[in-house]
Amino acid sequence: MKVNQKYIADLLKISRVTVTKALQDHPDIAISTVKKVKALADELGYIPNIVGRSLSTKKTNTIGVVVPKINHSFFSTIIEEMYTKAQALGYQIILMVSFENEKSELANVKSLLSMNVDGIIIDSVSTSAKDKSYELILKHQKPLIYIDRKPRSIKKVESIVFDDYNLSYKLTNLLIDRGYKDIMYITGSQEVNICYDRLIGFKTAMSDARLDVPTDWILNADLDKENSYKVFQKYLENNSKLPEAIVCVNDFVALGVYEACEKNQIKIPDDISIVGFGHLNISNLVQPPLSTVKLDLQKASFVAVEKLIAMINNQPYEKNNIIGGEIIFRESVK
Amino acid sequence: MKVNQKYIADLLKISRVTVTKALQDHPDIAISTVKKVKALADELGYIPNIVGRSLSTKKTNTIGVVVPKINHSFFSTIIEEMYTKAQALGYQIILMVSFENEKSELANVKSLLSMNVDGIIIDSVSTSAKDKSYELILKHQKPLIYIDRKPRSIKKVESIVFDDYNLSYKLTNLLIDRGYKDIMYITGSQEVNICYDRLIGFKTAMSDARLDVPTDWILNADLDKENSYKVFQKYLENNSKLPEAIVCVNDFVALGVYEACEKNQIKIPDDISIVGFGHLNISNLVQPPLSTVKLDLQKASFVAVEKLIAMINNQPYEKNNIIGGEIIFRESVK
DNA sequence: CTGTTAGCGCATTCAC
DNA sequence: GTGAATGCGCTAACAG
Numbered sequence: 001m002k003v004n005q006k007y008i009a010d011l012l013k014i015s016r017v018t019v020t021k022a023l024q025d026h027p028d029i030a031i032s033t034v035k036k037v038k039a040l041a042d043e044l045g046y047i048p049n050i051v052g053r054s055l056s057t058k059k060t061n062t063i064g065v066v067v068p069k070i071n072h073s074f075f076s077t078i079i080e081e082m083y084t085k086a087q088a089l090g091y092q093i094i095l096m097v098s099f100e101n102e103k104s105e106l107a108n109v110k111s112l113l114s115m116n117v118d119g120i121i122i123d124s125v126s127t128s129a130k131d132k133s134y135e136l137i138l139k140h141q142k143p144l145i146y147i148d149r150k151p152r153s154i155k156k157v158e159s160i161v162f163d164d165y166n167l168s169y170k171l172t173n174l175l176i177d178r179g180y181k182d183i184m185y186i187t188g189s190q191e192v193n194i195c196y197d198r199l200i201g202f203k204t205a206m207s208d209a210r211l212d213v214p215t216d217w218i219l220n221a222d223l224d225k226e227n228s229y230k231v232f233q234k235y236l237e238n239n240s241k242l243p244e245a246i247v248c249v250n251d252f253v254a255l256g257v258y259e260a261c262e263k264n265q266i267k268i269p270d271d272i273s274i275v276g277f278g279h280l281n282i283s284n285l286v287q288p289p290l291s292t293v294k295l296d297l298q299k300a301s302f303v304a305v306e307k308l309i310a311m312i313n314n315q316p317y318e319k320n321n322i323i324g325g326e327i328i329f330r331e332s333v334k
Numbered sequence: 335m336k337v338n339q340k341y342i343a344d345l346l347k348i349s350r351v352t353v354t355k356a357l358q359d360h361p362d363i364a365i366s367t368v369k370k371v372k373a374l375a376d377e378l379g380y381i382p383n384i385v386g387r388s389l390s391t392k393k394t395n396t397i398g399v400v401v402p403k404i405n406h407s408f409f410s411t412i413i414e415e416m417y418t419k420a421q422a423l424g425y426q427i428i429l430m431v432s433f434e435n436e437k438s439e440l441a442n443v444k445s446l447l448s449m450n451v452d453g454i455i456i457d458s459v460s461t462s463a464k465d466k467s468y469e470l471i472l473k474h475q476k477p478l479i480y481i482d483r484k485p486r487s488i489k490k491v492e493s494i495v496f497d498d499y500n501l502s503y504k505l506t507n508l509l510i511d512r513g514y515k516d517i518m519y520i521t522g523s524q525e526v527n528i529c530y531d532r533l534i535g536f537k538t539a540m541s542d543a544r545l546d547v548p549t550d551w552i553l554n555a556d557l558d559k560e561n562s563y564k565v566f567q568k569y570l571e572n573n574s575k576l577p578e579a580i581v582c583v584n585d586f587v588a589l590g591v592y593e594a595c596e597k598n599q600i601k602i603p604d605d606i607s608i609v610g611f612g613h614l615n616i617s618n619l620v621q622p623p624l625s626t627v628k629l630d631l632q633k634a635s636f637v638a639v640e641k642l643i644a645m646i647n648n649q650p651y652e653k654n655n656i657i658g659g660e661i662i663f664r665e666s667v668k
Numbered sequence: 669c670t671g672t673t674a675g676c677g678c679a680t681t682c683a684c
Numbered sequence: 685g686t687g688a689a690t691g692c693g694c695t696a697a698c699a700g
Contacts, residue, residue, distance in 0.1 A: 004677060015687045020679060030685060045473055050448045051388045052677030055692045060385065070414040073405065080404040083431055092445065095429050097417055111426065114384045139379055255619075285589075287621040338693060349671045354695060364669060386693025389676045 003044045012036060023048070054116065063308060064112030064120040066096045066105055068149075073281040074250075074297070075123070078147065081301030082121065089309055091118070098125050109133040119143035119308045126151040127191035143311035147304045152193050158311070160304045160321045162295050164194050167325050168201025168247075171275060171293055174327060175245055176209045178334070180273065184243035185213065186231065186253050188223040195223075198249050198277060217243065221253050228256025236264055242272055245333070251276035251283050251292055254332075258286060273333040279325075288331035295325040337378045346370060357382070388450065397642060398446030398454040400430045400439055402483075407615040408584075408631070409457070412481065415635030416455065423643055425452070432459050443467040453477035453642045460485040461525035477645035481638045486527050492645070494638045494655045496629050498528050501659050502535025502581075505609060505627055508661060509579055510543045512668070514607065518577035519547070520565065520587050522557040529557075532583050532611060551577065555587050562590025570598055576606055579667070585610035585617050585626055588666075592620060607667040613659075622665035629659040 005023075009016040014033070022029045022037035040046075054060040063086055067075045083093050094117055096108035105125055112120055113136065120142055126133065131151045137144045146159040175183060185202050188195040199218070206213050219235060221228040228248070248254040254276030261268055268274055268288055276283060279294035300323040310317040339357075343350040348367070356363045356371035374380075388394040397420055401409045417427050428451055430442035439459055446454055447470065454476055460467065465485045471478045480493040509517060519536050522529040533552070540547050553569060555562040562582070582588040588610030595602055602608055602622055610617060613628035634657040644651040 006677080016677090017679085017687055018685085020677095021686090024679085028685060033685080045470065047444060047447045047474070049450055049677050051385055051394065051450050052692090053679075054385045055389055055676090055694090056678045056680080058692070070404075070417065071407065071410040073407070073410075076405040076407075076410040080431065083404065083429070092449070093429065095417070095427065097414065110381060113381045115426070116383055116385050136379065140381070282616045282619055285616055285620050340693080350693090351672080351695080352670060355670090358695090362669060367669085383693050386676095387695075389678090389693075390695045392676070 003041075003046045004049065005046075008037060008040055008044065008046060012040060060116050060118055061090060062092045062094050062115065062117045063305065064094045064096060064109075064115070064117035066098055066108045066112070066120070066122045066124075068098050068100045068123060068125050070095075070097055074278055077297045078123070078301045081298045082305050085302045085305040086309075089305065091305070091309060100125050102126050102128065106133050106136070109136055113137070113140050113142065117142070118312045119145075121145050121147055121304050121308055122150075123148045124150050127189055128153075143308055145304050145308050145311070147300060148194065150193055152191060152196060158307065158320060160300050160307070160323060161193065161197075162300065163322050163324050164197035165201040165204075167293050167327065168198040168277070169205045170201075171277075171327050172202045172205035172247060173209070174329070175247070175273070175275065175333070176205065176211065180245045181211055182241075182244045183211070183213070184217045184219065184246045185249075186219045186221050186228060186246060186257065187249040188221060188253075192223075195249055202247055221249075221256065223250060223253065225252045225256040225259070228253040229259045230256075232257050232260040233263070236260060236266075242266065245273040245275070248274065248276050250278045251280040251290060252278075254283075254290055254292070255280075255286065258290075268332050269334045275333060279328065284330070291327075291329045291331075291333045293325045293327050296323050299323050337375075337380045338383065339380075342371060342374055342378065342380060346374060394450050394452055395424060396426045396428050396449070396451045397639065398428045398430060398443075398449070398451035400432055400442045400446070400454070400456045400458075402432050402434045402457060402459050404429075404431055408612055411631045412457070412635045415632045416639050419636045419639040420643075423639065425639070425643060434459050436460050436462065440467050440470070443470055447471070447474050447476065451476070452646045453479075455479050455481055455638050455642055456484075457482045458484050461523055462487075477642055479638050479642050479645070481634060483526055483528055486525060486530060492641065492654060494634050494641070494657060495527065495531075496634065497656050497658050498531035499535040499538075501627050501661065502532040502611070503539045504535075505611075505661050506536045506539035506581060507543070508663070509581070509607070509609065509667070510539065510545065514579045515545055516575075516578045517545070517547070518551045518553065518580045519583075520553045520555050520562060520580060520591065521583040522555060522587075526557075529583055536581055555583075555590065557584060557587065559586045559590040559593070562587040563593045564590075566591050566594040567597070570594060570600075576600065579607040579609070582608065582610045584612045585614040585624060588617075588624055588626070589614075589620065592624075602666050603668045609667060613662065618664070625661075625663045625665075625667045627659045627661050630657050633657050 005016050005019045009019045019037055022034045069075050086093050098105035134154055150159050187199050190196050219231045221231045246257055254274050257274055266272055276290050276292040279292045283290040283292045303321050307317045339350045339353045343353045353371055356368045403409050420427050432439035468488055484493050521533050524530050553565050555565045580591055588608050591608055600606055610624050610626040613626045617624040617626045637655050641651045
């Protein structure tokens with residue numbers, strides 16, 4: 001019933017090995033035999049069983065990818081880009097989702113190791129210093145790359161991150177150039193590299209311009225829209241002074257601020273200016289269109305996959321890459 | 335170096351089989367042995383090699399999923415929901431993307447068969463009558479379910495589709511109730527079930543209300559925003575009469591219409607009303623918020639995975655499910 | 669309770 | 685040019 005190499009071999013009354021070799025265009029085999037084998041394989045709809053092959057070759061030609069979420073344009077973009085690049089290089093992506101949960105991330109890594117992927121790419125949710133996922137992968141000697149987010153505590157690991165500090169610095173500077181002085185910042189946990197680096201960029205730009213940032217003007221919002229809304233709403237309830245502008249650690253946080261502004265009839269950009277970071281697809285559609293930093297997600301994804309595959313095959317590769325971005329001012333800023 | 339069952343067995347000076355059984359809590363094995371084995375496995379960070387297991391059990395505990403795109407809130411939502419449900423039931427998703435291309439879809443199906451997935455779920459891009467992907471899967475006797483879109487020509491296959499006809503009928507009726515008469519429809523290829531069913535729903539509602547739909551008021555837009563923009567833009571250039579309302583086959587098409595309206599300074603909903611279908615995340619964020627049909631993506635995804643797993647395990651399951659939705663009127667309609 | 673044997677599908681020696 | 689032998693890691697059937 002099932003069509004495997006043995007089946008083909010028996011039908012042609014040759015050895016299974018000959019079939020294997022013929023299918024691989026091995027120079028050993030007579031062209032006539034190769035043709036016969038391939039013709040029959042085609043006719044029977046033979047499809048090689050990768051599970052068997054993997055066991056034999058110790059290679060699965062798969063890459064494990066762990067992301068915090070799928071349904072989120074930032075992540076779905078990098079997933080799609082990685083998928084495309086991997087496919088082009090002959091690899092399959094095994095996708096895992098951590099749902100912003102460290103335990104899930106660890107479980108996912110275990111699954112990936114179990115499935116014997118050839119390497120792993122993680123957009124990490126970890127905030128703890130002793131990262132178990134990392135240590136497990138290290139122990140199993142699997143090639144590993146962090147993309148976008150990584151635990152700040154891990155130093156000796158390949159990573160592909162965005163130019164968070166510089167972009168944040170530049171962005172802040174551009175706001176300052178436009179005459180803004182009273183600027184608020186909304187961020188997430190400082191254990192996450194992107195929050196840390198972007199905030200430092202902001203602070204440095206402000207202090208370089210001799211502008212003051214009151215500590216209670218650095219709000220903490222957990223990187224998502226709902227939280228950001230709550231946090232800024234709460235600020236509005238307890239304070240009468242409105243910042244001239246708000247810099248948000250990412251676009252989702254910015255959208256939460258939009259919502260709070262709408263509820264409180266604060267006009268953007270007339271009463272307040274808002275900027276985000278990351279360039280969600282929708283940043284362009286909201287009213288007014290959001291000023292943000294467009295990160296080169298495709299490049300980051302491509303580099304991550306290419307580099308991981310180089311690591312897998314013991315080929316040379318560039319060290320820790322930093323991917324740029326482009327600052328886009330839209331109507332959310334005067 | 336590598337920790338496998340043999341390694342553990344040798345260390346404990348017992349047989350590999352005992353290790354296997356101990357790890358599976360097989361009743362054969364003495365509790366003391368089980369404890370010893372597990373303790374050592376834990377200590378060594380043993381992770382079972384699923385490739386080996388799969389080869390032996392003829393089960394991979396994986397489900398192949400083929401979707402047209404990832405980076406698109408509709409698809410990323412169903413991917414995420416399927417992932418969640420599959421994970422909960424002990425299965426992994428192997429994700430494949432067809433990029434709206436029939437050949438890629440076939441290649442993806444081959445890969446999945448090659449990887450020996452236990453079953454396949456497809457959100458199809460196929461429009462041809464003789465669908466090769468379908469025939470290949472049939473030949474390999476793999477459980478198969480179509481979700482959302484399926485080739486209209488294939489009848490004898492399990493599918494989970496949305497209640498496109500009825501929802502479209504209802505939606506159109508609600509517009510008619512509000513007094514709209516001159517209604518345009520923008521759709522995609524009629525070979526795709528969703529386009530066909532939704533258009534029929536629209537036409538039936540119109541004719542039931544004795545309203546006329548000129549044939550050149552049924553535009554064809556290929557299901558995406560860019561195309562929709564072009565198509566409606568072209569209509570505007572060549573015609574002076576504006577419809578009172580436009581029903582769009584999905585939200586993306588609706589957003590293309592939004593763009594064309596903005597370019598031509600047509601005010602929504604004052605000059606024209608727009609409705610979509612599918613409820614993209616962003617439908618709510620655009621200005622004015624888009625009226626649309628919210629499909630129960632989570633339910634469709636859960637049912638698909640549950641049913642496929644039932645099929646895999648030869649358990650009973652409900653036949654071809656139809657998943658409902660909810661009509662949401664927002665400010666894009668007067 | 670434990671171990672022996674055999675096999676999943678494939679690919680890599682090495683011998684003929 | 686071809687094929688026999690071996691092993692990848694794991695599990696199932698059977699024997700002890």
